[in-house]
Amino acid sequence: MKLFGTMSIKENELIIGGIGVSELKSKHGTPLYIIDQKGFEDKANLFINNFKSNTFDTRVIYASKAFMNLSIAKLVSKLGLCIDVVSGGELYTALKAGFDPNKIYFHGNNKLYDELVLAVQNRVGTIVVDNEYEYDLLSGISGEFETVTRVILRVNPGIEAHTHEYIQTTKNDSKFGLSIFDDKTMDFIIKMSSDPNIDFAGIHCHVGSQVFDENTFLKEADEMIKYAKEIENEAQVVFKELNLGGGFGVYYTDEDNPFELGSFLGRYTKHIEHKLSELDLNPEIISIEPGRSLINSYGSTLYTVGAIKKTMAGLPYVFVDGGMTDNPRPSLYQAKYEAVIANKMDDTDLESYRIAGKCCETGDILIKDASLANPMPGDLLLISSTGAYNYSMSSNYNRIPRPEVVFVKDGVSKTAVKRETYEDLIRNDEVID
Ligand SMILES: *Cc1c(COP(=O)(O)O)cnc(C)c1O
Numbered sequence: 001m002k003l004f005g006t007m008s009i010k011e012n013e014l015i016i017g018g019i020g021v022s023e024l025k026s027k028h029g030t031p032l033y034i035i036d037q038k039g040f041e042d043k044a045n046l047f048i049n050n051f052k053s054n055t056f057d058t059r060v061i062y063a064s065k066a067f068m069n070l071s072i073a074k075l076v077s078k079l080g081l082c083i084d085v086v087s088g089g090e091l092y093t094a095l096k097a098g099f100d101p102n103k104i105y106f107h108g109n110n111k112l113y114d115e116l117v118l119a120v121q122n123r124v125g126t127i128v129v130d131n132e133y134e135y136d137l138l139s140g141i142s143g144e145f146e147t148v149t150r151v152i153l154r155v156n157p158g159i160e161a162h163t164h165e166y167i168q169t170t171k172n173d174s175k176f177g178l179s180i181f182d183d184k185t186m187d188f189i190i191k192m193s194s195d196p197n198i199d200f201a202g203i204h205c206h207v208g209s210q211v212f213d214e215n216t217f218l219k220e221a222d223e224m225i226k227y228a229k230e231i232e233n234e235a236q237v238v239f240k241e242l243n244l245g246g247g248f249g250v251y252y253t254d255e256d257n258p259f260e261l262g263s264f265l266g267r268y269t270k271h272i273e274h275k276l277s278e279l280d281l282n283p284e285i286i287s288i289e290p291g292r293s294l295i296n297s298y299g300s301t302l303y304t305v306g307a308i309k310k311t312m313a314g315l316p317y318v319f320v321d322g323g324m325t326d327n328p329r330p331s332l333y334q335a336k337y338e339a340v341i342a343n344k345m346d347d348t349d350l351e352s353y354r355i356a357g358k359c360c361e362t363g364d365i366l367i368k369d370a371s372l373a374n375p376m377p378g379d380l381l382l383i384s385s386t387g388a389y390n391y392s393m394s395s396n397y398n399r400i401p402r403p404e405v406v407f408v409k410d411g412v413s414k415t416a417v418k419r420e421t422y423e424d425l426i427r428n429d430e431v432i433d
Contacts, residue, residue: 016036017038021302025302031303047261048080048081049262053272057284060288062082066295067295068093069405071416072416083105084128087108088118104126105124107130110130120147123147126152127149129151139198152243155224155227158223161209189237206246214264214268225281242285252385292389296386297385300386303383304380305378318375326402329390339367340373344374351372359397391403391405
């Protein structure tokens with residue numbers, strides 16, 4: 001397993017944020033989501049320090065759907081990032097965490113009336129409009145609140161990222177945004193920019209997730225800048241913000257080969273500057289929206305090993321005290337992970353095992369083929385790179401309570417989300433006689 005952030009090994013044990021995993025287990029129990037706070041902070045600073053320009057302001061917007069709770073929102077705010085939310089629930093969390101509403105971007109392809117009211121009422125800085133119906137709702141709500149809402153439009157530039165490469169296509173069947181190849185999109189922009197309740201500020205796109213080919217992002221920037229110039233010409237507006245989305249790929253296993261982000265962001269910024277000056281476009285702000293690449297490597301899940309079961313065929317099973325409830329990604333999209341026996345880190349004699357959870361589903365496999373050091377009941381098993389899209393996708397299937405989340409830093413662990421109790425599980429149940 002690759003070590004990330006502050007991970008180190010001491011006396012056969014994995015240490016994160018200066019704390020050994022056995023201490024984390026005795027203090028907080030398992031399964032446990034562990035967030036390496038320093039690792040996350042360093043990554044956020046790497047984004048801020050490398051994505052900057054002398055010709056435009058830059059914004060790094062944390063895509064909070066990757067991992068969201070009050071503590072992470074507070075930390076993100078403290079680090080000086082903006083935040084994107086995709087639902088009323090995420091918006092509510094950001095507001096409750098004290099996030100400056102001006103720095104909130106509200107996404108989503110079907111924002112509900114009440115969600116838009118919540119956003120307008122709280123003066124959310126930017127709404128990323130997806131379609132004309134939503135714009136109509138938003139314009140009406142802004143009118144009722146006698147305010148002007150800042151809007152950018154989500155468009156589809158005909159680039160589809162396929163993880164390792166991109167394909168360019170004018171075919172557009174994505175549920176997100178409007179195609180830049182559809183003339184109606186420009187008509188719509190013209191209409192929005194003359195609406196007194198709407199401040200039309202620019203456009204947004206997000207071409208995919210877990211993308212490894214940096215050309216995808218360069219090509220995307222080119223297409224978006226070209227379209228932004230067309231908007232300035234045809235809609236007679238001052239183009240203010242270009243938001244280029246997220247999707248930067250990360251390492252889960254040795255099959256993944258992400259580019260080095262710091263140097264990429266430098267090249268990316270230069271590329272954007274060059275294209276802007278070529279087309280004589282001067283937006284105030286260029287923004288990006290990383291989610292996975294900010295948090296993923298700095299989250300891990302710690303489990304306790306239960307039974308080890310040899311079957312008549314295939315690899316022996318190692319059962320852990322969680323599973324698809326805390327990490328649905330392997331069963332949802334065959335996502336791959338690495339694991340270690342975290343109290344046997346110096347043991348180099350590794351053998352293959354299949355790691356399975358405790359849910360009543362044959363597909364509840366966390367890792368199909370993991371190399372582990374002689375796992376025994378009671379050992380600590382850690383799966384790395386579970387920071388993004390794990391807690392945020394977790395469920396209570398089989399009425400399994402969600403694990404605790406702890407932030408670790410400088411030898412101290414702090415609870416960010418409490419472990420759910422059985423009482424929590426029946427909280428909303430009503431007994432019908
Ligand atoms: C999911 C999402 C992101 C973040 O994607 P990552 O792959 O996690 O970086 C950014 N912007 C939008 C609109 C998204 O939907």
